[in-house]
Amino acid sequence: MAKQNDRPTLATVAARAGVSIKTASRVLNGEKHVAASTAEKVEDAAAELGFRLNPTARRLRAGGRSPYIGVVLSSADDPYQVRVLSALEAELSTVDLRPVVTVTADDPDREEAFLDECLANDLSGIIVVRSQPDTAHIYTRAASTSGVRVVSFDPAVSGDGISIVTGDxxxxxxxxxxxxxxxxxxxxxxxxxxxxxxxxxxxxxxxxxxxxxxxxxxxxxxxxxxxxxxxxxxxxxxxxxxxxxxxxxxxxxxxxxxxxxxxxxxxxxxxxxxxxxxxxxxxxxxxxxxxxxDVETMAAEAVRRLQDDARERPGRLGGGADQGQDVFPVRVxxxxxxxxxxxxxxxxxxxxx
The missing domain is CATH 3.40.50.2300 (Response regulator)
Known part of the structure; x- marks a missing residue:
């Protein structure tokens, strides 16, 4: 029996049910062609042990992408950045993505460390709401070397592989x-x-x-x-x-x-x-x-950009540093x-x- 503080694994479920790990995996992943009696033993064992499949790990093993998106704020006291984060969270949820947020407090070392963690954990993308001027270059390097998608509300964060969504x-x-x-x-x-x-x-x-x-x-x-x-x-x-x-x-x-x-x-x-x-x-x-x-429209566009493999889309401004930039109108x-x-x-x- 697993210790009280041990986290149950697929192996412990298989052992409890008296089946192979492969068979336990097939049952818990909903695959067919498993005898009903065997499936029942695995499901009972999983319930007794409190075992739950890790949906993120399952998605990655299947060749899918991480459901997490790194979001960079410079301040949690800035009403604009808070509005953008709220709109982004709502938009990301519609496509089964979730934000992992850092508030850099204008600390470039903290911002760079967060980006490194995002890349190490294979997050599906990065959204920069506001960056430190001295740190903006790190996103170009990340986009070019790792292939991670970067979308920025901050026009200072620009370069190859970076989409910019900004107001006029x-x-x-x-x-x-x-x-x-x-x-x-x-x-x-x-x-x-x-x-x-x-x-x-x-x-x-x-x-x-x-x-x-x-x-x-x-x-x-x-x-x-x-x-x-x-x-x-x-x-x-x-x-x-x-x-x-x-x-x-x-x-x-x-x-x-x-x-x-x-x-x-x-x-x-x-x-x-x-x-x-x-x-x-x-x-x-x-x-x-x-x-x-229009923060809500900009957030919706940012999320679309994360899911867009093409680097060129109709409506983008062309040429130089403005390539991949959408400038949204403002209103009084x-x-x-x-x-x-x-x-x-x-x-x-x-x-x-």
Whole structure:
């Protein structure tokens, strides 16, 4: 009899039933041409021992693929990354795949170690939601040497064998700025994060394009690219609002920074117009205007890419680093904060009572 803490194996089931391991395997894998009495003995033995076939091992032995997909996040506090993970999990479940998730906490060593574990365990693919800039190259090497499928929401993770699913960050910046310009604002504070990242660079490019030819717009004096979390964004905005020449409107380049800006406005009871890039769970409750991506559609495309053997598909952008890249449109969701006039700001009236 197996010890209480021993894990029953196919061999112990076969021994209990008095049959060969091969016969026990045939019974438990549902194969035909086994005598009913023999099948009953094996099934009874398996039930008594609490034996369960490992579906993953069975699938791999049959030449199938692992049901696990590695998913890389840089932060569990970023509302956008959490939204993407939730959408990915739902999409993966529809094709019998499951995510194995790491949160790198901006640690490149942790990210590289996770990738090594994914490759060692023969995972079916890797989805990068956000990577460290210094670590992006490791995925190109993994895709080229191991053949693992890599899909990235982060445009910094690019190269041969990598599919990119991303939002139109240039248009996101443009739309955020246009929303405020169209409502009369010419003094705008821009709160950014990690100026070296492709995402931030593209969003700033879009903002600048909206200001093209407008010499009356002041924003460079208010440009900050060193706000990396809610606390730092709150400090930046609080300093602006406490000055005599405060901007009448704010553009925040991520949902995390938007939440920090709102915290500063709430504490000072001072509400400039605000447009944030990327939606977050409480934005509708707080009447925050955002420019958002269709996360659910992007997640569905990412999962399709994992299952797609072809490296070229209709609709992909061709050429250079953009090969295998899909850029999804963004949209403005007006909720009130981005539609206020500068006059309201000058009167220093709170938006929410």
């Amino acid at each position: 960050d240039v248009d996101a910046g443009y739309r955020a700025a246009r929303q405020l310009l169209d409502h009369g604002h010419i003094a705008l504070g821009v709160v950014g994060d990690h100026s070296t990242s492709i995402i931030t660079t593209r969003r700033l490019e879009g903002i600048q394009s909206a200001f093209a030819g407008r010499h009356d717009v002041g924003w460079r004096a208010y440009m900050r690219e060193d706000a990396h979390d809610e606390a730092s964004a709150k400090n930046v905005v609080a300093a602006w609002l406490g000055s005599r020449s405060a901007p009448s409107a704010l553009i925040t380049l991520s949902a995390t920074l938007t939440q920090g800006a709102i915290d500063a406005c709430r504490r000072l009871d001072d509400w400039p117009a605000l447009v944030g890039i990327d939606d977050f769970p409480t934005a509708e409750l707080l009447d925050v205007t955002v420019v958002d991506r 969701i007006p909720r009130g904060s981005g539609e206020e006039s500068p006059e309201l700001r000058r009167r220093n009236l709170p938006r929410n009572s």
